[in-house]
Structure formats: structure tokens, C-alpha cells
Amino acid sequence: MPSLSFVSPLPLPHSKRTIHRNPLSHPTRFSTSQYPTRASLTTPSTPSPSTPSSPPSSYPTPEKLQSHSKIALYDVLVIGAGPAGLSLSSALGQRQLTVACADPQLHKPWPNHYGVWEDEFQKVGLADCATARYENTTIYAGQKKIVLDRPYIRVDRIKLKQRFVNRCKHARVTMIPARVTEVDHPSRQWSLVRFDDQDLTIRARVVIDCTGHALQFTNDSGKNGYQQPWAQAAYGVEAVVNGHPFETDEMLLMDFRDDHAIGDMREASDRRPTFLYVFPSGERRGFFEETSVIAPTAVSFEELKKRLERRLEHSGIVIERVIEEEFSLIPMGGSLPRRGRVVGFGGAGGLVHPxxxxxxxxxxxxxxxxxxxxGRGxxxxxxxxxxxxxxxxxWDVTWNIGMLRQRDFLKFGAELLGTLGMRESCAFFDAFFKLPEDLWGRFLGYELDSGGMRGMFALxxxxxxxxxxxxxLLRGIxxxxxxxxxxxxxxxxxxxxQGE
Structure with missing residues (x-):
């Protein structure tokens, strides 16, 4: 596994003040008190050898000057260094713009487990950033096995982050390992940005929020008509096991079989469907995750863990060693972020498929x-x-009229799915994957680009x-x-x- 060589041009200060507005923290309709409200938390059972203890310093650093006329001015500041933040920072830097990217976790690997269709990463030249490739993708919508002839990859989060870090380095992006606390707009030409390191202040002509579901600077929950996002939750483990029944060259995308659910769990499963998601890694290792279907309130992590343990036990799978544990909470749908002076991108821009x-x-x-x-602007x-x-x-790149209308369509599908029980969910997905691949693939890829195509999908x-x-469907309309x-x-x- 490749090692990370992230940079730390400034010492990490003790956080004295943090502004971190999160629409999921208050009010909320599901408990998040024990878990972070960002997309994912992973807790390795042993320290990862790929995490450096003292990252080297090799990037240009921002000046620590206090007079507005002398404070360093960048064309763009990107807040957040997840996949959205780093991919955007490198793309901006390659266009000869002066770019800074700020995130207090710059020197740490991404915690999330990512899986994508191989062709999606082939289009952007990243298909080699994978720890595993699966020739087929499988689904159980009930007892019948559905095999999709579309390869799937498990993203190598270490390699992918390092790829973007290297691109940022070559484009001379300034990396700032500190938390942005405030963004003010005292001028038409630039914004003033402050950090939890009180000695550090910069100016930026354009500020882009890539802080994920935290929506730190694009939250619009105070407006009239704001709709809280629904949610999908998942609990998973990377584990060594005594063996498993899954084909090692197949990725299991969704397994709705619930023979393991008996007693009270049967009633709960019928009411709040969940499915198994598996990345096999040989005969005795894999990533096993219990995932809830989107709903107004998320299934608790405790319930998901209980269902996963029961499911694995029913299949004769004994966990011998837990390598990594993941808790994932993904807000989906709801109102879009505020379309203001700070541009939202990634989760902060509402780009999560609803x-x-x-x-x-x-x-x-x-x-x-x-x-x-x-750059052109x-x-x-x-x-x-x-x-x-x-x-x-x-904002027009992500939420032009065409993308807004497509979101209306996808959001309807999500909210309809959130009303279905287990049997209806199985019937829904059985029909969904009987569609031509071009149609279901476009739905999943946010590529139902025209009203006519969406109408054809619906019919x-x-x-x-x-x-x-x-x-x-008729009632849902x-x-x-x-x-x-x-x-x-x-x-x-x-x-x-007419807005969104």
C-alpha cells in the first residue's frame, strides 16, 4: 500500500475557536450524539502504517501578515481536502490560478470507504486507484440473484488522495493544515478568511466550501420552506473471517435477503429495510456492511450492527479479527445549500445523489x-x-436549470423508495434492474440529462x-x-x- 506524504507548511495550532454550522446537528430527527455528522467515521483496531506521524513540509506557505493591504491574496481558497476539495484544488492550480486549500486533517488518510463503477473512474483517468476490481456486480432483490455485467472497483483511498496531493504539489497549491473559522466579505473584489490559528489570515477572490455534509459556509437551514435532508446509514467492518459464501470476483451491491431476521427483527426488517453490501478480499477477508434504505429518519447504528451480526451468523460467517470498523451517515435530498458568495462543491454543494x-x-x-x-470568470x-x-x-455549473429538474426527478424516486417496506423494496429494485443498462446507469450516474429521457425512464x-x-407510483405522483x-x-x- 502506498504511503502518504502530505505536507504541513504550518504547525497545527490548538483550536481556540471553531464555527461549524451543521444542519444535521440541530434540529435533527435521528440520533447523532455518539457519532460524527460528517459522512463517515472509521476506527482502525491497529494504527495504519500508511499514516505518517510527521508529514514533511514541501508546499508554499501563506504569509502571516495582518494589514489588509499586505495579507496574502489568492485567486481561490478551497475549504476542505476530501475528494471534492483536492480534485478541485488541483484542477484550479493547473489553470495557473493561485490556489490555497485548507483542512486540519490534511496529513491524515480519508476515513471513508469508496466504491464506484469502473467506467466512471476510467472517464477521469483514475481507474488505477483501486484496491480491487470486480468483473461483475450482483444484487439480490429477494431470493433471485441479479448479475450486472458492469465492473465495479473498490477505491484505494490512500492512493487516490496521494494522487490529488501530488497534482496539487505540481500546480503549486498552498496547503494550509488549519480550520477555517470565518469568511467575511468586506470587499467586492475579495473575501477575508480567518483560521483557528489566530495568527493566520488570508484573502481570496473566490471561496469554495468543500467541507462535505457539514455545510460549514453554505448552510441555508434558516430560510422559509427549508426541507431537512433524509438519510441513509450504514455500519460495516473490514474483517478476517473463517470463510464466506461470496464469489471473490463479484461485488455484492445489495442483498435484501432477510432469512436471518426472526422475531422482533422480522417486523423491524419489514418496516425499515436494510441490505448487505460486500467487498470480498479473498476467501477469508472482506468488507461487510449493513445499509439502510433512504428514509426521513436513519436506522440507528446499534440496530444496523445487530442486523449485520445476525446476518453473518446466519450465513455461518465467524469474524476472527476486525481490521476496521465504519459508521456512515449520509444526508440525502432535502433543500439545496445557500447559493451565495461562497460556492459549495461536493457534499457542501448538495451533489450527493438523492x-x-x-x-x-x-x-x-x-x-x-x-x-x-x-478561471474564465x-x-x-x-x-x-x-x-x-x-x-x-x-453555482451554474452544478445547479443550472437542467440539473435542478433532474434532481426533482431523482428526489421523487428517493422519497418514494423511503415509503416502501421490505417486500415492496425488493419489487422496486427487481424492476429497476430490468431496465436497459443505459437507463438505470444514467439514473445512478445523475445523467438523465433531458426531460424526454426522464419521461422515457418513467414510462x-x-x-x-x-x-x-x-x-x-400513481399515489406518489x-x-x-x-x-x-x-x-x-x-x-x-x-x-x-422557479428555484429548486
């Missing part, structure tokens, strides 16, 4: 487009122009679904979708802007 929770492949792909737009306005215009150009799905799902769903299948010129 029905699946997928984001990494789409985010990395959009990073190049957003960087190009920001700064060039157009010149040194004395109003950067608000550039910020809005950035085809209705035609092949069973009668119970058809009834739920009235009770869930309404005008937002109808306008999502209309031509853009007919649907109008």
Missing part, C-alpha cells in the same frame, strides 16, 4: 468543469471586478413494474411528486426557473 448517496465519481468529473468556469472580470458574478458562474419503469409498485415531478419531464423552456 436516491443512492453516490457522489465521488460525479464530483471528480465536475471538478474540471468548475475549475474551467472559475476571474479572467473576464479582471482584478477590479465583482467576484459575486464569478461565484454565480460556479418504461411503470410498464415493467408489478401492479403494487404501479399503484405506489400526487402525494410526493406533484408539480416538481411533472416539470422534471418537461422541456426546460416549459418548466421555468
Amino acid at each position: 436516491a443512492t448517496g453516490y457522489m465521488v465519481g460525479r464530483t471528480v468529473k465536475l471538478a474540471e468543469e468548475l475549475a474551467e468556469k472559475i 476571474l479572467e473576464e472580470i479582471g482584478e477590479d471586478g465583482d467576484v459575486e458574478r464569478v461565484a454565480q458562474m460556479g 418504461w419503469f411503470f410498464a415493467i413494474a408489478d401492479n403494487e409498485i404501479r399503484i405506489r 400526487v402525494e410526493i411528486g406533484g408539480w416538481r415531478l411533472i416539470r422534471s419531464v418537461l422541456p426546460e423552456w416549459m418548466s421555468g426557473w
